[in-house]
Amino acid sequence: MEKQYEYSAKLLSAIQSCFDEDSENHISLSELTEESNLTHFMHALSNMVPAMTYTNFTKQKVNILDFNHIANKLAFQYANKEKEVPSE
Template sequence: MSKNKNEDLEKSARYAALILSNLSTLFDEENEGSCIREGELSEDNNLTHFFHALMNLVPTHMYNNLAESDTDVLGVNHVANKLCVQYRKK
């Protein structure tokens, strides 16, 4: 972390906005074939599967690729928890 706490939080907010913006395209039905159709998440256990992918599988994949690691889902969750504590102090 840099010494400027506000700068760190601004960077995180910028990254979050970019991720959310791109994530929202998943629900844009004009992106045929690359979207989640309206009502799909309310069927069967699809919402559970979606959140498992969003909160566990995708972050693990991204972490392993960017950090050149081979960490499992629980290991990445541990890293996420550490970051929560680290940023909570701010």
């Protein structure tokens, strides 16, 4: 299994545990249906957390737009890799 898939599976499992009622980081699904909470959750998950994680690892402070640019470069890099791999 390629590393990015292994990491994706582990991260998804950690995120899914947030919806477990016994988790200390519990997030209620019903809360996400209130007002704009799902939008806030997706913004935190998609933009804020990745930018904070990047800053913590690299010690380079980036805002969410800066990180979005980095993420787009990665998406392009991995999309090109997928084109190079012959289909089975």
